[in-house]
Every structure is written in C-alpha cells, then in structure tokens.
Amino acid sequence: MPEPATRNTTRHREAGAASRAETRRRLLTAAGTEFAERGYHAATVSRIAARAGVTVQTLYLAWGSKRALLRAHLDAALSGDPDRPYADELPHLLAHALDGGAPDARATVRQFAHLYRGLAERAALGWRLYRDAAASDPEIAADWQTLQHLRHQTFAEFLRRVPATSLRAGLTPDTATDTAWAIASPETYELLVGTARYTLDRYEQWVATTLSAALLAH
Incomplete structure (x- = not known):
C-alpha cells in the first residue's frame, strides 16, 4: 500500500488539478458571456476575470490571453470540450453522424445536414466573433483562415x-467540396x-435540399 505521505501528495495534486480545471471553466464561461454582450474587441480581461471571481493574473496563468479564450470558446462549441480542438474531434463527429450505414447518397446528405445544423447552432456566436475580430487583428485573421x-x-x-x-455529371470532388462548403x-x-x-x-431542411440539388444526380 502507498505510504500516507504519498497518498497525501497524490490527493493534493488531484485537488490542485481539479481546482485549476474549475478556474479554467469559470473563466471560459465568463469570457463567453463577455464576448456575447460586448464583442471580442470591447471585451476586457479585467471584466472577464471579475465575472469569474479571479484576478487578471489568474486569467493569464490559466489561459494565456484573451485570444486563447476566444479559440477555446469556439472549440468548446464545436467539439464539446475546450481542451479538445475541433480538428482532433472532427473524425469522431463525422464517424458518429455518418457511419450508420445510410441507404443512399441523399440519406447521407440529410445526416450531414443534421450534424451541421447542430454545429452551426452551437458555434454561431464563435464564428461571428472570429469573423469580426479578424478584420482588424492579424493573429485572429490567421486563426480564422x-x-x-x-x-x-x-x-x-x-x-x-x-x-x-452519385454526384452530378461533370462535378469533380473538389468542386463538390467547395459547393458544399459555401452552402x-x-x-x-x-x-x-x-x-x-x-x-x-427549416434551416436544416434547406441545407439538405440545397446540397442534394447542387451535388447529386437527379
């Protein structure tokens, strides 16, 4: 069995990790509220920290920057976890939504429209914040790209x-991707x-119908 001192050290480490995770969560929630109310540029780290009940120094220790909080806000909306980037979660999201054995191409499009509807609903604020902030912040513009x-x-x-x-005649995979990306x-x-x-x-139905009309052979 572990020695008492070892057990105590382990408990302290676990408690510290839990406390840090809770602080990060509170700051991310506060940042989301601040961004929604004021936009990215007008949001301040001092107000975000105050909303979370911590110091500005704690905010920087926990997240590093306001820009990091913005990215985490969007990753949390897209993947469900601010510490799991959307790029890492994408294969799992698609596999869960689309690998159920859809009977035909139109059914696959409908499944994708349903997945996209959920992502768009959760990430609408994050996308808008990024788009607006990218207009005047080069680092966010690079992130946006x-x-x-x-x-x-x-x-x-x-x-x-x-x-x-199943694609329309003459439609290449690259053009089909660009078309779906725009719709x-x-x-x-x-x-x-x-x-x-x-x-x-209604939006989900519009996406499914428009993608099917643009991409699939009739």
Whole structure:
C-alpha cells in the first residue's frame, strides 16, 4: 500500500488539478458571456476575470490571453470540450453522424445536414466573433483562415462518404467540396436563421435540399 505521505501528495495534486480545471471553466464561461454582450474587441480581461471571481493574473496563468479564450470558446462549441480542438474531434463527429450505414447518397446528405445544423447552432456566436475580430487583428485573421480550412476539410471528408457515381455529371470532388462548403456556411446560417428567422428545422431542411440539388444526380 502507498505510504500516507504519498497518498497525501497524490490527493493534493488531484485537488490542485481539479481546482485549476474549475478556474479554467469559470473563466471560459465568463469570457463567453463577455464576448456575447460586448464583442471580442470591447471585451476586457479585467471584466472577464471579475465575472469569474479571479484576478487578471489568474486569467493569464490559466489561459494565456484573451485570444486563447476566444479559440477555446469556439472549440468548446464545436467539439464539446475546450481542451479538445475541433480538428482532433472532427473524425469522431463525422464517424458518429455518418457511419450508420445510410441507404443512399441523399440519406447521407440529410445526416450531414443534421450534424451541421447542430454545429452551426452551437458555434454561431464563435464564428461571428472570429469573423469580426479578424478584420482588424492579424493573429485572429490567421486563426480564422485556419478555421476556414478546417471547415473545408469537414466537407471534403463528408463527400468521401458520397459515392462519386452519385454526384452530378461533370462535378469533380473538389468542386463538390467547395459547393458544399459555401452552402452550409456560417454566412447562410446567419442570413437565414439570424436575419430571415428560419427555425432550425427549416434551416436544416434547406441545407439538405440545397446540397442534394447542387451535388447529386437527379
């Protein structure tokens, strides 16, 4: 059996790790509220720290920067965990949503539209924050381009699950990926759900119908 001193050290380490994880969680929640209310640029680390009940120094120790909190906010929305980047979770998300043996290409498109609807709903604020902040912050602009590339990879992976024989005549896999990437986008979500007031069910149906019409042979 471990010696008492060893057990005590282990317990202290576990308690410290739990406390640090809780502090990070509180700061991320506070940052999400601050970003939603004020936007990225107007948000301040002092208000985020105050919302979380910690010092600014603790914020920097826990997350490093306001930009890191923004990225974690979006990763949490997309993957469900701020410490699991969306790029790492993407294969699992697609496998869970699309590897159930869809009977045909249209069923695969409908499954993907349902997956995308959930991602878009959770990440709408994060995408908007990134887009707006990228206009004046070079580091966030670079991050934004990386995120756009990851989104493009999502569609490329989705289309690998659609038989090439099901695509419209003359439509290459690359063009099909670009087309899907443009249709199921943060911009269409904001236009249709945010401005035109589509319900999420209606938006999902629009994505599925529009992707099928644009990509699949009739």
